[in-house]
Amino acid sequence: MTFFEYVNGITRGSIAATLSVDTNIRPFALWVGLAVWTAGVFAIEKLSLVSWRIGKYLDGEPTVLVMNGRIMEKALGRLNLRLSDLLGQLRAQGAFDISEVEFAVMETGGQLSVLKKSQYQPLTPNDMGIPTEYKGLSTELIYDGVVVEANLKQVNLDRKWLTRELGNHGVKDPSQVLLALLDTSGKLYVDLYDDPGKVATDVSDEVGKRDPT
Numbered sequence: 001m002t003f004f005e006y007v008n009g010i011t012r013g014s015i016a017a018t019l020s021v022d023t024n025i026r027p028f029a030l031w032v033g034l035a036v037w038t039a040g041v042f043a044i045e046k047l048s049l050v051s052w053r054i055g056k057y058l059d060g061e062p063t064v065l066v067m068n069g070r071i072m073e074k075a076l077g078r079l080n081l082r083l084s085d086l087l088g089q090l091r092a093q094g095a096f097d098i099s100e101v102e103f104a105v106m107e108t109g110g111q112l113s114v115l116k117k118s119q120y121q122p123l124t125p126n127d128m129g130i131p132t133e134y135k136g137l138s139t140e141l142i143y144d145g146v147v148v149e150a151n152l153k154q155v156n157l158d159r160k161w162l163t164r165e166l167g168n169h170g171v172k173d174p175s176q177v178l179l180a181l182l183d184t185s186g187k188l189y190v191d192l193y194d195d196p197g198k199v200a201t202d203v204s205d206e207v208g209k210r211d212p213t
Contacts (some may be wrong), residue, residue, distance in 0.1 A: 060108045094114075140179070145193075166190070
């Protein structure tokens with residue numbers, strides 16, 4: 001959260017808590033205060049969407065803490081951050097050697113974004129010119145023991161097909177299944193409640209590759 005969101009949450013929470021537990025005060029004044037505070041915050045947030053200056057004033061700006069492997073000491077001081085705090089957040093982002101870091105930016109919400117130097121970034125299939133297949137979101141066919149009929153229709157399958165696939169792996173009833181997912185390559189993942197193991201079944205011949213659109 002930004003500082004504005006943090007203060008807003010604490011203030012409204014304090015008013016609501018007082019309303020809940022303090023019986024020695026008139027609730028009307030607190031209700032008015034809560035309504036006015038909520039309306040004021042809502043109006044300010046709307047204004048911040050219209051004016052970038054107001055948004056910048058409320059939320060602040062991202063701050064560069066590391067540039068070309070060098071720590072920006074003045075920026076650390078402005079944010080009241082210790083060097084140990086920065087190093088800890090870098091390690092959390094997988095940057096154990098600060099000389100590998102091109103940029104480290106403290107976002108307005110308190111997260112540290114890290115860009116490593118190009119020679120320290122992992123290779124990707126695109127870097128090596130290797131073609132890849134589409135990989136989208138898996139479709140939930142069974143969730144918490146319940147068959148999701150709408151998702152079955154979406155992938156052009158039916159209950160009979162699902163029952164047959166489950167039966168091939170000794171599953172008699174969908175209620176035994178915690179989660180069943182079908183990925184875009186046609187592989188069925190099944191996780192049972194009693195956790196005897198996961199099953200990955202390739203049914204791509206039947207399902208076919210789904211259109212990424």
